[in-house]
Amino acid sequence: MNSQGEGKTGYYIYKDIHMGELISKRARELDIDESRIASFFSLSISEVTAMYEEKSIDSGFLLMWSKLLEYDFFRIYSQHLILYAPASGMLDTKSSHRSGMPKFRKSIYTKEVIDFMIELVNTGQKTISAITAEYGIPKTTLHKWVAKYRSGKSGKN
Known part of the structure; x- marks a missing residue:
């Protein structure tokens, strides 16, 4: 891990999200001129630069x-919910009224989440029971x- 806590896969960003840093990183990757931004x-x-220091960003921005x-920054929050907020906890079981909000039939695990979980098992960082x-x-x-x-690596449950 490096000094920022980033493992080789970079999945740490889903645990403690600092959106300004992620936006700054992407802007540097694309080498977009600050005046254009x-x-x-x-x-x-200076107002744009201040956004890079913000942990969270207004949804409109x-x-x-x-x-x-050209990057879906909202997906980072979705990945966080998949990893750290179990689907059953998001169900409104205490209320008998019908919500006008969209209902999602099941949790959808992205390839990135699956890869992350497989990596945890393959590297021995976590067992299947721990996950x-x-x-x-x-x-x-x-x-x-x-x-x-699993890519032929041995790991224990």
Whole structure:
């Protein structure tokens, strides 16, 4: 791990999200001139630079950053919810009224989440039981992932 806590895969960003740093990193990767960014937002360069220091960004600005930098920054929050907020905890079981909010039939695990879980097992950082306890992913699902995606490495449950 490096000094910022980033492992080789970079999955640490889903635990403790600092959106300003991520936006700054992406802007540097694309080598976009700061004056172009400031013009896009109709802000001064110092106001744009101040956003890089912010842990969270207004959703309207985040949408604009996503468009400008051609990266879905909202997905980082979605990944956090998948990893750290079990789907059953998000269900409204205490209320009998019908919500007008969209309902999601099941949790959808992205390839990145699956790769992360397989890496935890392959490297011995976590057992399948530990992953089930921490992230709420069913054991049968994890066993299927391990059987399907494990790259010939041996690991213990």
